[in-house]
Amino acid sequence: MAGRNSGLRGASIAAVILSMGFLSACQQEPGAGSRERETPAQPVVTEAVAWQPRQVKVEAVGTSRAYKSVTLYPEVRGEVVEVSLKAGDRVKAGQAIVKLDDRDQKLAVELAQVNLEDAKRLFSRYKRTRSSGSVTESALDDARSAVERARLSLARAQVALDYRRVKAPFDGHIGITNIDPGARIDPSTAITTIDDRSTLLVTFQVPELFLGQIKEGQSISVATWANGNPDHQGQVIDIDSRVSPDTRTFAVRAQVDNSADLLRPGMSFRVTLSMEAGRYPVIPEVALQWGNDGAFVWAVQENGTVSRVPATVVQRLQGAILVESDLPEGQSVVTEGTQRMREGLPVTNLAGL
Structure with missing residues (x-):
């Protein structure tokens, strides 16, 4: 019995020593376990x-017109005696395109010139004899007024003569005309068109979402619908002041250089506009x-x-x-x-x- 008790006591002491050694080891290396658990980078x-x-690309369909475009009508009725230009010809500002019979108007100008010269001579004679007292101031005033009336009559006759010629208001190209010499026309008769197509104006619609982002002077790219045609560069010149309540779009107009004369008024274009949105x-x-x-x-x-x-x-x-x-x-x-x-x-x- 004594031997067994001493063996149990020895085992208990050994267990205590091992426990103390474990605790001592833990106390000597604090945080060793936590270092092993750290995650490496x-x-x-x-x-x-x-x-x-953000670059936003807006594409739209644009319709073009000439920078200047007009349909010519005569100021007066009359008979056409000469058509000096044909479709496609380039015309200068002030150049006559159609001439009407102007014989009566030329005679009226000559008569007005004669009346003006007579009025001037009478007024000059009155002025020379004014110092002699043979001409009253009233007669001198009447003569002066007669000169002015004669000058106005001459100017009116000259205007009537000018109306017998239909002239180009600006440089451009002549369109097709159906007027031939001998035709009688009046102010409601359309003679022809003139287009200054050195620059085209292209109008297109932009969604209201981009209102305020498009500025005048902004560059655009326009291209025809034919495959292989190069793009043409343009510049925004006008932005409409309102948004359409039906389409929720607003109109933008750009000018496109056409100095090479490759484009025509009335053509439609694919318009591309790049913008920055935030x-x-x-x-x-x-x-x-x-x-x-x-x-x-x-x-x-x-x-x-x-x-x-x-x-x-x-x-x-x-x-x-x-x-x-x-x-x-x-x-x-x-x-x-x-x-x-x-x-x-x-x-x-x-x-x-």
Whole structure:
């Protein structure tokens, strides 16, 4: 019995010693277990976020007209005696296109000239004899008035003669006419058209969403519908003051240089207009991840850990994406190694090593 009791006491003492040694070891190396549980920084590749405007391309159908365009009508009725130009000819301002019979008007001008010369001679004679007292002041005033009336009659006769010629109001190209010599025309008869097509005015409709974003002087690109035709550049010159309640669009007019004379008034065009609509963060396409609650990116914080930042796609670019997100300019986002990421994970940038 004594032997068994001493053996039990020895085993108990050994157990106590082992327990004390374990506790002592724990006290000598505090935090050893916590160091073993620390997560090492994960190697990743990051890229800094930049901000840039969103480029919006608006396409519309535009209708053109000449910079100056007019349909010519005669001022008076009469018989056509001469048509001096044909369709397609270029005309200078003031050049006669159609001439009407003007024999009576020429005689009226000559008669008015004769009357004016008579009135001038009488007035001159009265002035010379005024000092002799043979001419009264009243007679002298009447003679002076007669000169003025004769001058006005001559001017009126000259205007009537000028009306017998239909002239070009500006430089341009003549359109087709159906008037031939011998035809009788009146002020309601359309003779022909004249277009100054050195510049075309292109009018197109833009959705009201872009009201305030289009400015005068903004560049546009216009192209015909024929395949292979090059684009032509234009410039916005007019913006309508109202939005149509039916179409919810407003009219914009641009001028397009046509000095090469390749385009014609009345043609329709495909109009392309590029605009900037706000500034957004731009991230590499590979940085955008998708989860159950939408798109996001892994952003590297100042303490070297990553956090999940929601991002909404605004516009896709070549190899990059504009997003609406709380990402300041210069913020680093993970582009490679995203599969291993979790909230608060420390990372190290391989590109910076």
